[in-house]
Amino acid sequence: MLRFTLKRLGWALLTLWMVITLTFVLMHSIPGNPFAKEGKMPPGVFENLMRYYHLDEPLYVQYGLYLKSLLQFDFGPSIKSSTLTVNDYIREGFPVSLHLGLQALIIGVTLGIIFGVFAALYHNRYPDYLSMVLAIIGLSVPNFILATVFINYVAVEWGLLPPAQWGTWKHTILPSLALAAMPMAFTARLMRSSMLEVLSQDYVKTAKAKGIAKSMVILKHTIRNAILPIVTVLGVIATNLVTGSFVIEHIFGIPGMGEMFVKGIFNRDYPVILGSTVFYSAVLIFLTFVIDVLYTWIDPRIKVTGGE
């Protein structure tokens, strides 16, 4: 187990380093700079700014400087804000995105599993069609439309909830619902097919044949086994959710990480781009690892000692 973990960690660090390097190259090869604007920018002022943020150094020097500060867990300053560093951005933005993402994840996955189980048990009958249609509707309306519709009707026309911003639990409802639609639909469909597969397994048939109550069969034998594929994809879903959705955060004016990331890219705020990429990748790698461990815990057949 320890050897496996160490090996995984080694690969993870290598992957992370490659992601950083590639991102560094990419972001410096797209046109633009953090100070570009439509108005005046006399060369003298521009040079002062470039010097202030060490952007006048050769790229390999900047790269070295960045890796060095990264080793000290310092993501550097934000160029667009003289009050916030990238660490501040992450420290203030991530809890918000995490809160929103987890809320959406719990809503989405729970509903998804329920729908999926229901659909599988009534395979090719109306409850199946109904839950799949519901799930697909969740999957098929782009979330920017969903968010806009929610704000317009639920918040403004009916006055039930605040339209935007972040603060009380009331503010979290509409964005998490808009965000939950996708994972819900995704989980429902996956759960359905996985359930169908498990239901046709011999041990389920045996259990049924032995006369065990149907509900017991479903609970003990089917769901537990059918949930495995969901756990595998949960890592990717969770990373996408907890690192923030730009669209949802932008529309609802939520101070999370998704908006920061995308704005960082559009503003060419280099430290913000790199910082959020590193953070995103670290979360992804970490979650993949957690999922692997979870997997062995749920499914005793799999032993992690095998390595890659």
Place this chain on the structure above:
Amino acid sequence: MQHEPQLTAELFQPVADNSMETEKIVRPSISYWADVWRRLKMNKLAMVGLFLIVGLVVMAIIGPMISGYTYHGIDFKAKNLRWSAEHWFGTDTSGRDLFTRAWYGARISLFIGVMAALIDFVIGVIYGGISGFKGGRVDNIMMRIAEVLYGVPYLLMVILLMVVMGQGLWTIIIAMTLTGWIPMARLVRGQVLQLKEQEYVQAALALGASTGWILRKHIIPNTMGPILVNITLTVPTAIFAEATLSFLGLGVPAPQASWGTMANDALVSLLVGNTYQLFIPGFLISLAMFAFNVFGDGLRDALDPRMRK
């Protein structure tokens, strides 16, 4: 009291040679694909999906031609009209005919979806096939590369692509496939890893078959099922992703319309009471997503022999 059994000569007549008869298949023989089709037909929802897909494709082809308007013709005197005999879906804020734009958008969106799915398919099968078949170190490195690609900010890659290629339909399609092929590659790899341990593949190997032969004859045909399902599900994902890129302002160039750009342009219509302008592209996206998804699901069920009753 013993009775001798009466053995007559009749009993010793040779049986007529009907060995061929017993081998005969009474029911008409059906190929694997015909069987899949038969099972697919039993799935009502999947058939609804198929019907909708065909309908959308037909409308995408003929829709823009039958309205008498162009997708780009601006007529400020006719802006923000509701549906009528002249404009079947109404008009947008610049007075363009929404019926024409909606079906023109269907062309663009479906084209993006289908092309993206095909490219994902080609790259994914080759990459995943090699990775899975070679295994070991090669596999490990190839999968790491895919992982790195997932980690690099997608938006950066898209922006760079736009700068290099300029704005256009093919730029969007390639943007869709930048990371779109990875799930397909992973799927194929997983299948290949399983299949290559099968006895018949081992036997072929032992008989000295080449890698290419084994891939072509044994592995790819046997992974076709899951791959086909994945393709039908990639089409709507690409349509959807294009809509999200439109939200970021990186969609197809104006005045061309895709469902995504139409929906994004019409978000404001909700605020001023012209909800139909958002409803039309929103509904069509949903319809396409629905159709491809139920069809894909049905196909999965039909392809999987375990679902046989």
Place this chain on the structure above:
Amino acid sequence: MKKSISVLLSLSLAGLLALTGCSGDTGSNTAQNNNGGQTATNGGSTDSSSSGPKILRVNNSSEPGSLHPAKAQGTHESWPLRHLFVGLTEVVEGNKIEPAMAEKWDISPDGKTYTFHLRDGIKWSNGDPVTAADFEFAWKYALNPNTASDYAYQLYYIEGAEAYNTSKEKDPAKLKALEDKVGVKALDDKTLQVKLTNPTAYFLELAGFYTYFPVNKKVQEQNPNWANDASTFVSNGPFKLTEWKHKEGLKMVKNENYFDKDKIKIDEIDWAMIEDENTAWQMYRSGDLDLAYPLPTDVIGQLKSSNSPELHIDPEYATYFYRFNTTKKPFNNVKVRKALAMAIDRQAIVDNVTQAGQKPAYGLVALGSVDENGNEFHQTDYFKEDVAQAKQLLAEGLKEEGLTSMPKFKILYNTLDAHKKIAEAIQSMWRDNLGIECELENAEFQVKIDREHKLDYDISRAGWIGDFMDPMTFMDMFTSLSTQNDTGWKNKEYDALVEKAKQSNDQKVRMQAMRDAEKLFMDEMPVMPIYFYTKPYAVKPYVKGVYALATEYPTLKYADIQK
């Protein structure tokens, strides 16, 4: 089991969070970790009774990059800054320049030396007196090359300022010598002397601009990061900062130390930071905002057609135009450029696309500035829309370039719905009127700017909002050396006229030179003007006294709330 998975997930994520939390070490922000407990707005309530504090709620659209006057980058900073600080002078409604921190001033006969006399008893929000030294300090701080101020160039009118700001001197002593040569000096606590390179007719207006705001020297020297946190923030304007929740909102309350505090009727301004215009408008509708600006164009159209009393359309000193790449065939030909400019229907665009009562533009300098006699500067339309003549010009122009038909070309614009709609309209008009085809290409803002600088485009969208109310803000964009030119068009005669206007202290000479320059410019037509902007914004009926200057976002300080 589902539950245990999510619990495990959240635990592991919390661990990760703690990791990043420990690693960051800047202590310069307000506490806001418990995002569950604090309320940003009270969910749509509009019924604060007339006896309660008068709170005005507006949307700043974005987190300000800094609230230090020297570090401002654009409107997201300048709008709140103008309510926190006040300069020597102040521009008020009707573009009148009024004394603010300065009570009066003397101008030398050559127009190059200004002596400002400060008021008695003016104080910072922390009680310190505002002195002339605070101004001298602030301006020199902004000019210091190590401060790297975006807007330092706004101070270049001052003698020695540009030399100091652009110096690459590393030796502190030599840099100090350059600093001492900057022509701003506090003669005593109450007197500030400013020496300019050229007589600058609009310097009194500039003296109210935010780069010219004072900074409390004592505070800055004790704590260079004072502007990063509400608790250490010190300002001299009508309001003082009391809360800064990053990316969520700002709160500022009335400053009791403000010299003119009797004119301030509201107690507090709350600034939201909603990026999305549609969402901001929805918040206005639901009663979470009292003022909405900028507005989505279709909303403007709707408000205008329903004659809503909440819609205010104030002037804006700005021109929307298309640049031609004059280094590229066939746009190097003036006849082709003119033909394109004459073949569009500007009135149709402003009526149907922009919808806020904008005026069709047939010149470069926007409406709003005054000439030597106090009349509107923009008196002449330099060309007319005329499709027949445009066709003829196009044919002639193409022939001169040895072309038989118009090659396909592209209109480049940065991603924004309004730009797209205008480009679509113009594309359609050129197709209908001239029978030519062009494509539209939207690029991300940064990419567009980059391509303009590299002259890698055919036709490109632009807009310019004047920095100050003088035609010069438009004229000096297109000199040969300007970094804003981006058309490839260079003209010595034009340069000479602009320089003449810059050097002169005589309004008559200046204005005539600029009129000549504009005429020359429009004869050459390296850009095609489309319309002059207006400033549409929505204000709730119970909010009175909001107005907007033609170069600024709406002024809120004289507002009142009467419910």
